[in-house]
Amino acid sequence: MVEGSTFLSLTNEDEHMRTFDFAPLYRSSVGFDQIANMMDRALTSDGASSSYPPYNIEKLDGDAYRISIAVAGFSDADLSVEVREKSLIVSARKADEDEGKTYLHRGIATRAFERRFHLADHVHVTGATHVDGMLHIELERQVPEALKPRQIQIASDSKALEKDVVDAKSVN
Numbered sequence: 001m002v003e004g005s006t007f008l009s010l011t012n013e014d015e016h017m018r019t020f021d022f023a024p025l026y027r028s029s030v031g032f033d034q035i036a037n038m039m040d041r042a043l044t045s046d047g048a049s050s051s052y053p054p055y056n057i058e059k060l061d062g063d064a065y066r067i068s069i070a071v072a073g074f075s076d077a078d079l080s081v082e083v084r085e086k087s088l089i090v091s092a093r094k095a096d097e098d099e100g101k102t103y104l105h106r107g108i109a110t111r112a113f114e115r116r117f118h119l120a121d122h123v124h125v126t127g128a129t130h131v132d133g134m135l136h137i138e139l140e141r142q143v144p145e146a147l148k149p150r151q152i153q154i155a156s157d158s159k160a161l162e163k164d165v166v167d168a169k170s171v172n
Helices: 021-028 032-042 157-170
Strands: 005-010 017-021 055-061 064-071 079-085 087-092 113-117 124-130 134-141
Touching: 064 087, 079 124, 079 134, 087 134
Parallel strands: none
Antiparallel strands: 005 017, 055 064, 064 134, 079 087, 087 113, 124 134
């Protein structure tokens, strides 16, 4: 095994194991170890806990996104939206208001939850709204001007060329 490489094992429906070796990625690139870590987190997450609450991720345009989370039964005071260490953390805690109530059927889940979304570089949360049982979180990719591609003008400076020729003649 190459030092620093990561192996991921997947099990499909037939219980056959698939292994991914990231050693070639590490040999030819720098800084992509986060992708391997992210894949590892995604593949080892518990599928049952990740289904509540349901959510959508929409791409609104080239650099704008929206995460919509179904939070029926929660008030604004019960919800928390936080950005910490390149992660968006949405959580909810419901005050126990069920004392003295007897349910014949309880289909509306208001249990506490915490959902994390890993944010790419330069993705920022620009706002959040809670309307009709849906929490909408607006995100935008804001790439700094210094990191955007720019065209470099090529100048032809004949004086600089002549100076180099004169300096070469004086040396010889």
